[in-house]
Amino acid sequence: MIQVADLKKSYRAKMEILKGVQFTLEPNNIYCLLGRNGAGKTTLMKILSGILAYDSGTIIVKDNKKLNELVHYVSEKPNFLDFLSGFDNLDFIQKIYHLNMSKDELERFCEEQGIQSFIHELVINYSHGMKHQLALAVAFLIKPKVLLLDEPLVSLDPINIAETYKKLVSYARRGNIVLLSTHMIPIAHKLADEILLLKNGKIHQVANQYSESELEHYVLNQI
Numbered sequence: 614m615i616q617v618a619d620l621k622k623s624y625r626a627k628m629e630i631l632k633g634v635q636f637t638l639e640p641n642n643i644y645c646l647l648g649r650n651g652a653g654k655t656t657l658m659k660i661l662s663g664i665l666a667y668d669s670g671t672i673i674v675k676d677n678k679k680l681n682e683l684v685h686y687v688s689e690k691p692n693f694l695d696f697l698s699g700f701d702n703l704d705f706i707q708k709i710y711h712l713n714m715s716k717d718e719l720e721r722f723c724e725e726q727g728i729q730s731f732i733h734e735l736v737i738n739y740s741h742g743m744k745h746q747l748a749l750a751v752a753f754l755i756k757p758k759v760l761l762l763d764e765p766l767v768s769l770d771p772i773n774i775a776e777t778y779k780k781l782v783s784y785a786r787r788g789n790i791v792l793l794s795t796h797m798i799p800i801a802h803k804l805a806d807e808i809l810l811l812k813n814g815k816i817h818q819v820a821n822q823y824s825e826s827e828l829e830h831y832v833l834n835q836i
């Protein structure tokens with residue numbers, strides 16, 4: 614469980630983006646982070662993943678575990694070693710994480726992830742959607758307890774979106790936390806157990822108990 618309280622962040626003296634953010638994340642749940650452009654969603658995710666420092670507030674992790682050891686952040690602009698294949702990128706990452714996977718095991722993993730058709734091509738030649746699929750595969754390879762995804766579905770085709778829905782739900786239900794930012798209300802409605810609405814530097818946390826049109830109405834009235 615992760616409890617965030619009174620979290621504040623400014624980039625410049627007069628530009629406070631997070632003004633005392635408060636929310637709780639529990640294992641087995643998917644959270645969708647919604648908010649207008651520039652609301653601070655990426656800022657919040659970067660803070661949770663330890664990439665960015667915050668000014669004040671507390672982030673408490675159950676059992677006093679270190680958050681940055683539990684979290685994996687998938688950026689909206691994933692970066693890889695472009696002149697290696699996706700497969701060699703995955704192999705490099707599994708070695709860094711000491712997963713001790715053989716090439717055959719990694720091939721099987723790529724098949725399970727549905728990325729075998731392009732995984733041996735150089736990343737420099739990948740489309741946006743292929744890069745995002747590879748970034749999601751990295752997340753499922755290293756299996757973080759807390760998976761943060763910054764607009765992960767924007768460049769995926771409908772079949773890959775449906776597959777990713779299934780993967781994220783089953784991943785969360787195995788005792789993990791999934792937090793993803795999205796601008797798409799149907800995605801939030803379909804996936805989220807709870808909605809985190811970021812507005813004016815504060816979070817409103819609500820259960821996803823709405824129909825899709827009610828959620829749209831709620832979000833459009835709140836943000």
Ligand SMILES: Nc1ncnc2c1ncn2[C@@H]1O[C@H](COP(=O)(O)OP(=O)(O)OP(=O)(O)O)[C@@H](O)[C@H]1O
Nearest residue numbers: 624625630648649650651652653654655656657796
């Ligand atoms: N490194 C930085 N230095 C200064 N200002 C920044 C920096 N990064 C982000 N900001 C500002 O902080 C605000 C929040 O940005 P952030 O990227 O967190 O928003 P967001 O909710 O993810 O937006 P979007 O939905 O458009 O992706 C914006 O006003 C942005 O210009």
